[in-house]
Amino acid sequence: MEISTEPTKKTAKGCIILFGLMFFLAGLFVGSIAFHGVFKSLIAKNWVPTEAIILDASLKVSRGDEGDTYRATGQFRYEWGEHIYTSDQVYFNKTADSDRKFHDGNVREMKAFKSSNRPMTAYVNPKEPGEVVLYPKIRWGMFSFMMLFSVLFAGAGAFIMAGGQYAGRVIERENKRKLLHPDRPWLWKDEWQTAEIKNSGKAKFYGALGFSVFWNLISAPLWFVLPEEIIEKKNYLAAIGYLFPMVGIGLAIWTIQTYKRWKRFGETNFILDTYPAALGHALQGKLVFNKPLPLDTVFEVKLSCIYKYSTGSGDDRRTVEKIKWQDEQHIPLSANRNADGFSIPLRFKLPADEHPSAWDDGDREYIWRLSVKSELTGADFVQEFDIPVFDPNVYKIRIPASAQLDASVTAEEVFTYQGDWQKTGVQAFEIPGGHAYYFKAARHKTMGVGLIFMVLTFGGIGIAPFFSDIPIIFSFFFGGFALLLGWFACLVWLYKTQIETTKGALSVRSGMFRGSYKTVNVDDLDSINMTSTASSGNVKYYDINAKTISGEKIKMASLVLGKRDVQALIDKIKSDLGMPIED
Template identity: 35%
Template sequence: MIEVSDFRQRGGALVSVFGLVFVLVGLGIGLFFAKGAFDVYAARDWAPVEARLLSVDLQSNHDPDSATTYRVVAEYEYSWSGERLLSDRVDLHSGADNLGDYHHDLYARLNKAFRSGESVTAWVDPERPWRVVLDRGMRWERLGFGMIFPLAFGGAGLGVLLWGRRAGRERKKRDARRELHPDQPWMWFDKWRTPQIAGEARSTMWLAIGFAAIWNLVSLPILFIVPGEVSGGNTAALIGLLFPLVGVGLAVWAVREVIRHRRYGASTLELQSHPVPLGGRLGGTLNIPARLQAREVQVQLACINRYVTGSGKNRSTRENVLWEDRQRAPTTSGAGPGQTSARIEMRLPAGQPVSSEQNPKSRIIWRLTATSAEPGVDYKAVFELPVFDTGEALADAAEGDAPEVVFEADDWRETGVVHDYAAGGQRFVFPRYRLLGAGLGLMFGALVFTGVGAGMMLLGGMWIFGGIFAAVGLLLLWGAISMLFQRSEVIIGNGRLRWRHGVLGGWQEAEAGAVKSISVDKSGSVGSNLYFQLEIERWGREGKTAIAGWIPGERPARALAAHWDSLLGGERSAT
């Protein structure tokens, strides 16, 4: 039975306090910047008078940890009702900043008048003549910059408050259900109480919208700051433009998720067994409230450990794929007009952990993802499944005799390998560019890291941190090049195994009888997709040699290894 820790019991109050602080900070900053707008509105009836400048200067303040800010300071005298008065108030906006060219332009105008001895216009409050300024105009860029903070901080804080209230209600419901169903943890959660599992399309859409909005609001001030910094000679500030650029990508993601949700609606998965038995079979019907043009959907089932590392500002959430399998499910007409359905049948391994939210810092998630290529935005639905040990495992799994991965003889064809016949026997080819999407995505990340690192070193002189970024980028770049340009070709026949593997790999060969075994090893992962490589071990030699890589899915990879091993076995018998 899962115990609720004291930390989680106090979590709701801590989250509420955290959200309230964000709201108050956002409102406070917003009021500070809005005060200038209120003062401009109040000064619309102030009277113009002539003023004589006594001094003018443009003060700059350079902080090594931030940007250079500017402020115009001046002293001047003016007359009101026959009385000579002095003032040093320049405008209605307090503080220094570097938003646009306002301070430089104002200084140039006032300094020109000061040097030539010309008078300037001052604006006086008739009711309180000691209130006077040289410029009463509205600084729209400053107001826009300031309003970003209440929107970003206030919006984030309000979201945290609402999420905290909802999480508190959910926690109370789970506690009550835990007492009613102590041995059925899937009954504790709304998402698992019935065999009909709802997809995450709606929550993903709102997550994309919220994350893109907050990111762009937070990074938008950079667009106000960078031009002034660059004009002042600080070219390293150009690195800051990467954040708005990422914001553009996030906005595109959010728009695509909105289109996806509106086009395909909310898919559901009707489970045959509730919950899904660990070591048994997942049987279910995917119901899509839209007509798909594709004749099949690609289905992936993955067991994932989502864990949290670090604390404070170093806190991060990561996912480790423990197991995954895939299949293609043919589509048929759904229960209603304009709907689509697909039957899903998959076997689950017995040696993986069950669904668990006992430790919020290390959760076990069984995630099913269904996709299909469609015109425009592709179809995608994600489901989190309740997988538990119900005692309904298949016979071989229950007896402990089931292999780690079960495959059929022809499952090797799912690897995407091109099979034909050559003069030397049967040929198997994994061509280049078969992982184009994943490779380009990895290359984009590599170029971002490398570019940031190079910019930090060349423009900012930050050689240590820039070097670390560049080194990570180069490692990612090599991985992307390997995914995109790696080619594997294997020929089995005439009592021999011939292969060439890699980006520029040349031909190698071995006698069939010299091959001791063919094994499968993990070569990498992208997202929740696992990739494997096939390795041979030869008699009389230490170590293993890779002959094919970046093979999607362990089950088809093991099926291919078994198929090649059987072909080599036939060659051994023939020789």
């Protein structure tokens, strides 16, 4: 991995701080305007009311890509002592805003006084008679909105600047360690200084809390702004804006769950026996939790090699995580806990041909992630650890004898869990002459609900051009994507499969409704295997396929969870059919 240069590091740090400073100053500027208006209004309580003749009144409209803004403008004449003054100060705050109803009402009032030749009350500073205002009242709603904007932007700017400073210090420490340990890259990172990989529930909670509060402060005003836009202005497309505060509700729920996990489970660590882990050998260690768990707890443990990369630029820039390799186990606490009662041993065989841990390229990163999950009453146990994994052919790694493996050792020989076909969610029953395995529809409801939500979102955007002046090309793009997602949603909600095994034949009925029916003689089967077809987060989904000697492919099941459980089901089906089971 290439070592970053000092000038590049300082330039990146300076750009981040400068970017944050722009946000910080923008927030301070808006806050100063808001406070200036309130300050002047409070002082004006002691000003003297006097009669003013309205000379002109109009509503100034400023058009913009982000929406129109409004401001009541006018001119009036008043007398003070022996002098006649003319002023155009309708408000103390001279900025325009989106509250048309407020400004329109004031313009109508000024025009009414003008048309009836009646004087309107203005408020004059007796010490400086040239200083006057027509509407001195504080607009607390607008003040709150401006202060919210000020706090958010100034806070975001401060956070970005602090993040830039912190990132700069991390890079400085990392670069120093690169010079000290050029042949041991696992010592470059703060979190890999020892074999104990920590997972801080407290840090996760505060991170979730900060992001949730920030998002909700930004999106909460939409609950009050959108009804007028939709109901009074008939701008139904604006209803899409409700997505943002709804996401805020989801973030709040996520924050509460994170807090409950932290309070229930405290800090959980993973201690490596092989430090760092070596490709082609066993990753072994123990998961240490500091609070007791129910004895019937079963851990779902996954080890994944994730390729994380960034694509696009500007507003189109996005980060993608792709699972390159994954293995998993189900570990019962009661049968596997160590003598201390607060730890369990973990062991995986690492492939020799996968990419080691890497992170120096700003747009690409290879992460080895250990995920441990268990569904419990109340808060679920969910922990993740990024593990240092390196190539022993490139770096000198001390590998304990218990972790040394050669190429002939299979993953199944490394740990005892061989998979449980019943955990795939299949329903098994006997039929005349054999067995049947049924995968019902709607097995992944969370995924299905998420897809429906996305279909409604993209579909709503797709039909928007028919009710607005948005270019029709958006309908083809978003509408087409909504149709594609809709088809996939139908598969998730409606697709079902029944597999029948009898001596001498395999029968499969699959589809969304009645489906297709296919029967193949065992002698005509070449293989039954699984392929990974989709992933979501750190979850991989598998299809089970049969292949005939002639090359025909028959889909037996779709979107099945659990690599080893799926393999166990395949072995069970092969056993029913009398086919050889591979070691």
